[in-house]
Amino acid sequence: MSTGTGPGRQLVVAAVITSDTAVLAARRSYPPSLAGKWEFPGGKAEPGEGPEQALVRELAEELAVEVELGTEITAPAGGPWPIDERLELRLWWARLASDEAPRPLGSHDRLSWVEPDDLPSLDWLPADRPMIGRIRQLWQGR
Ligand code: 9L3
Ligand code: MG
Secondary structure: OOOOOOOOOEEEEEEEEEOOOOEEEEEEOOOOOOOOOEEOOEEEOOOOOOHHHHHHHHHHHHHOOOEEEEEEEOOOOOOOEEOOOOEEEEEEEEEEOOOOOOOOOOOEEEEEEEOHHHHHHOOEOOOOHHHHHHHHHHHHOO
């Protein structure tokens, strides 16, 4: 199988961090093939680590924030979002646990709070762009 999701793919976790009016987008600074593209921040789960535990760790490492996770945002098919032949992604809503503003610690060169209606105008990673429609839909129904 060359597309889709399923056993054998490594898990990547990411968050849609929300304020009252916007969501946090992050522009990648590496690797060169992905630099300059916007994403929902996160990264690979490590062996033995639960997905939500991995996500809290990644956000602390990348953005120096503590978050409270909300519900998972699943793909239209109901499961993880496909990235490529080797990776699949699980996505959660999240809120900042304190007033401390996120700071890019190396994985990103820009952070931006974006109103959901403006999300389509950013230059997204191909894997993340399909998530935008679902996020806007859920945001409208919240
Ligand atoms: N990825 C795609 N969308 C995202 C994230 C956080 C990650 N929202 C892809 C980019 C990399 C891989 O997953 O190919 C691993 O991500 P990272 O550990 O380099 O952040
Ligand atoms: Mg990352």
